[in-house]
Amino acid sequence: MKILIFAGSTRRDSYNRKLAHAAAGIARELGATPTVLELSDYDIPLYNADLEAEGTPADVIRFKQQLHAHPAWLICSPEYNGSYPALLKNALDWASSPVKADPQWSDGVLPFRGKVVGMASASPGSMGGLRAQSHLAPLLLNLECWVAPRSHAVGLASEAFDAAGNLQRLQNRQGMQALVEQILWAAGRLA
Numbered sequence: 001m002k003i004l005i006f007a008g009s010t011r012r013d014s015y016n017r018k019l020a021h022a023a024a025g026i027a028r029e030l031g032a033t034p035t036v037l038e039l040s041d042y043d044i045p046l047y048n049a050d051l052e053a054e055g056t057p058a059d060v061i062r063f064k065q066q067l068h069a070h071p072a073w074l075i076c077s078p079e080y081n082g083s084y085p086a087l088l089k090n091a092l093d094w095a096s097s098p099v100k101a102d103p104q105w106s107d108g109v110l111p112f113r114g115k116v117v118g119m120a121s122a123s124p125g126s127m128g129g130l131r132a133q134s135h136l137a138p139l140l141l142n143l144e145c146w147v148a149p150r151s152h153a154v155g156l157a158s159e160a161f162d163a164a165g166n167l168q169r170l171q172n173r174q175g176m177q178a179l180v181e182q183i184l185w186a187a188g189r190l191a
Helices: 015-029 049-053 058-069 086-095 130-142 170-190
Strands: 002-007 033-037 072-076 116-122 146-154
Touching: 002 015, 002 058, 002 170, 015 033, 015 072, 015 116, 015 170, 058 086, 072 170, 086 130, 116 130, 116 170, 130 146, 146 170
Parallel strands: 002 033, 002 072, 072 116, 116 146
Antiparallel strands: none
16 A cells, blocks of 8 residues: 655654654555655745646646555644644645646546545644644545544654654554554555
């Protein structure tokens, strides 16, 4: 099973990027084939309908292709002011926007429809970014994703990872493993 894992952050030392890489290791141990997508590898401008009218940027199409190619996803979202970051919202807005001139991508929901999506977060606070997840879930449901009922939040994230980027606390390793297992199980049933 292929699983796409990405963080809603491009910060070099982002806790959520660390969490995405730790989750990829867990997915690999479970026999899945993870792809860790870095949003910083995509030149996705701020969404603007006038810009879109000039042509959908090539990196938006590349992003749509990656989303579409994976039946299972795990999004690791930071929490900014009690919600998910603008970077993540912008990328998802572009990916859901139809490309009228392209028969494949004229359906804006195509990259999302039927994907099993799990949510995780890491934050320096004790709640670990749970509020970001509560805002992200309705967006994913609106895009016709199947949102995994299990999620995981890594609180006190400044102490959660060792020097190699592995999760140090057993509860976090077990929580992330249970989340990845559920995503893979559900995606396998829906495939």
